Amino acid sequence: MSLSARMISFRHLDAAPAGDRSARARLAIALLVAALVVVAAISTATGASDASVLGVIKGWFHPSEEAALSARDRLIVYEIRLPRVALGILVGAALAVSGALMQGLFRNPLADPGIVGVSAGASLGAITVIVLGGTVLGPFVGLFGIYALPLAAFIGGLVTTLLLYRVATRQGQTSIATMLLAGIALAALAMALSGILIYMADDRQLRDLTFWQLGSLGGATWSKIGSAGPIIVLALASSSFLARGLNALALGEASARHLGIPVQRMKNTAILAVAAATGAAVAVSGGIGFVGIVVPHLLRLVIGPDHRYLLPAAALLGASLLLLADAVSRTVVAPAELPIGIVTAVFGAPFFLWVLLRRRGILDL
Amino acid sequence: MIEARNVTVSLGRARILSGVDFTAEPGRVTAIVGPNGSGKSTLVKALSGDLPYGGSITFNGRELAQMKPVEAAASRAVLPQAVALSFPYTVREVVRLGLMGGRSGALAGQDEHLPERALAKVDLSGFAGRFYQELSGGEQQRVQLARVLCQVWAPVLEGRPRYLILDEPVSSLDIKHQLLVMKIAREFAARGGGVVAVLHDLNLTAAFAEHVLVMRRGTRAAAGAPDAVMQDALLSEVFDCPLKVGAVPAGATPFVLPQAVPVV
Numbered sequence A: 001m002s003l004s005a006r007m008i009s010f011r012h013l014d015a016a017p018a019g020d021r022s023a024r025a026r027l028a029i030a031l032l033v034a035a036l037v038v039v040a041a042i043s044t045a046t047g048a049s050d051a052s053v054l055g056v057i058k059g060w061f062h063p064s065e066e067a068a069l070s071a072r073d074r075l076i077v078y079e080i081r082l083p084r085v086a087l088g089i090l091v092g093a094a095l096a097v098s099g100a101l102m103q104g105l106f107r108n109p110l111a112d113p114g115i116v117g118v119s120a121g122a123s124l125g126a127i128t129v130i131v132l133g134g135t136v137l138g139p140f141v142g143l144f145g146i147y148a149l150p151l152a153a154f155i156g157g158l159v160t161t162l163l164l165y166r167v168a169t170r171q172g173q174t175s176i177a178t179m180l181l182a183g184i185a186l187a188a189l190a191m192a193l194s195g196i197l198i199y200m201a202d203d204r205q206l207r208d209l210t211f212w213q214l215g216s217l218g219g220a221t222w223s224k225i226g227s228a229g230p231i232i233v234l235a236l237a238s239s240s241f242l243a244r245g246l247n248a249l250a251l252g253e254a255s256a257r258h259l260g261i262p263v264q265r266m267k268n269t270a271i272l273a274v275a276a277a278t279g280a281a282v283a284v285s286g287g288i289g290f291v292g293i294v295v296p297h298l299l300r301l302v303i304g305p306d307h308r309y310l311l312p313a314a315a316l317l318g319a320s321l322l323l324l325a326d327a328v329s330r331t332v333v334a335p336a337e338l339p340i341g342i343v344t345a346v347f348g349a350p351f352f353l354w355v356l357l358r359r360r361g362i363l364d365l
Numbered sequence B: 001m002i003e004a005r006n007v008t009v010s011l012g013r014a015r016i017l018s019g020v021d022f023t024a025e026p027g028r029v030t031a032i033v034g035p036n037g038s039g040k041s042t043l044v045k046a047l048s049g050d051l052p053y054g055g056s057i058t059f060n061g062r063e064l065a066q067m068k069p070v071e072a073a074a075s076r077a078v079l080p081q082a083v084a085l086s087f088p089y090t091v092r093e094v095v096r097l098g099l100m101g102g103r104s105g106a107l108a109g110q111d112e113h114l115p116e117r118a119l120a121k122v123d124l125s126g127f128a129g130r131f132y133q134e135l136s137g138g139e140q141q142r143v144q145l146a147r148v149l150c151q152v153w154a155p156v157l158e159g160r161p162r163y164l165i166l167d168e169p170v171s172s173l174d175i176k177h178q179l180l181v182m183k184i185a186r187e188f189a190a191r192g193g194g195v196v197a198v199l200h201d202l203n204l205t206a207a208f209a210e211h212v213l214v215m216r217r218g219t220r221a222a223a224g225a226p227d228a229v230m231q232d233a234l235l236s237e238v239f240d241c242p243l244k245v246g247a248v249p250a251g252a253t254p255f256v257l258p259q260a261v262p263v264v
């Protein structure tokens, strides 16, 4: 391409009408796709063992060379690293998109499944199945198999979201203070009930639970991905139908309806999508917090709040950031592993406080 | 045509509107006037589909209660009194929301320029890149008007009757922009659209409305052309305040003056 042609294409970007950030948003999404590919490739190439991805790839073309070694490397790459990367992408996208959806639904940039108790509700659902799956809930687990855990987490998340919405929203207006306080109460209740279940758990269940609750992508398997992946993909896909409605909802419920949005149906879909994505993510990776608040907030600063771009961008950035957090969790205390939930909290909690400080004037506390 | 027959609205146990009849025809500006609490906003909300109502409200012959949100959005746009945005949208992004609904009538290809044209119309050229949340109250109100114009302007230009429902569209505007907004309403009507506007300023009403509905305690006190309803006795009684209607020269636009300012 000639230089002048490139200048024109740049000028085209500049010539976007004032206040139109869609060209910038599309560019950002393209960059985020590239970033995710790079981060995923690096994540696949690095790990505790010295298994070489290059060796595995070479093995595709020269199957005979060093068959034994490449078989071991293949096992590590296919059965340990790739599932972990895939799970990280799914969970990161699910958490970030749930946050963005919830913020749009509550018309409030501080809403996040982790902060307002939805994750705690989902955890309660998951813990119930882990502890009681062998006894009282045997039939439920028998019926749904590998889907029992994400399904239970989904139900827990759904109940919490519905309760929260009923408490915090009056005539379509959400009070920030009521929402945060109701979230504290719901999370406390869910954690208390979880505590009772944990008290009933046996030693083996207890070990599983403790590690799981802190949040981890370790122990990722293709079967976990098979159980949570479809639910997350479905939730993400349905969120794309919500984008226009959430944009209109920023004007308030009445104005959204005046613009032709079936508001009640849209809100129900959004609540289901949040509960499904959060539930599935919690079921396979435990309590990974703050992704849903950090990612949409950063993106709004760059591309604006238009949900047609914010939702896909959040999925991409959420996936990349979670893979990076996972890399940190694997390396800081190597050869041991830090639970990834600790890493996201260390970065995310101060970020949340910063957002809160900046908005203090607007808070109706 | 918007036709409301025997419209009744109850909120909780209180009956707010009882038996209101009302017509708004395309091609004219219909003003709703009346004292505070007389039910103007309630009537406008019923017309907008925000409240359950008894009786009948039809848009071009179709019953409002039976219309889906998209269908209603294709026939009318509603300007709310004030809009607090929950996220930092730019002015252009807000105005563009008006194009999301029934795009049936949007002139293909010109879509992308409609926000700029609508902003120019409300005297906000150069504001497209500003953040809505950082505008003054009157500027925000005009941005909302631009958004609402985007929703129904193109279909009207194509000859399809559409309606603008405006609740106190000039409440936070300076005098120049009050006149501008009323002129836009007139232009919209002249192109074949219908305008329903709640107004407090009786002189603006007299100058710009072709039809006036006077509300009193949830009922219709009078309806008709401005010079028919702008009568000393009626207005003084409805507004509970001695008023004098004049016209200089006789036959020109009537104006309203308070007779004596009540001292409290």
Ligand SMILES: Nc1ncnc2c1ncn2[C@@H]1O[C@H](COP(=O)(O)OP(=O)(O)OP(=O)(O)O)[C@@H](O)[C@H]1O
Pocket (backbone or CB within 6 Å): B011, B012, B014, B016, B034, B035, B036, B037, B038, B039, B040, B041, B042, B043
């Ligand atoms: N949610 C509600 N519940 C009970 N009564 C209400 C409710 N909303 C409004 N009202 C009452 O209905 C009556 C009409 O209210 P409305 O808002 O329609 O008046 P208005 O004519 O628009 O007044 P204004 O000029 O002050 O805007 C008032 O007496 C008001 O107190």
Ligand SMILES: [Mg+2]
Pocket (backbone or CB within 6 Å): B040, B041, B042
């Ligand atoms: Mg009113």
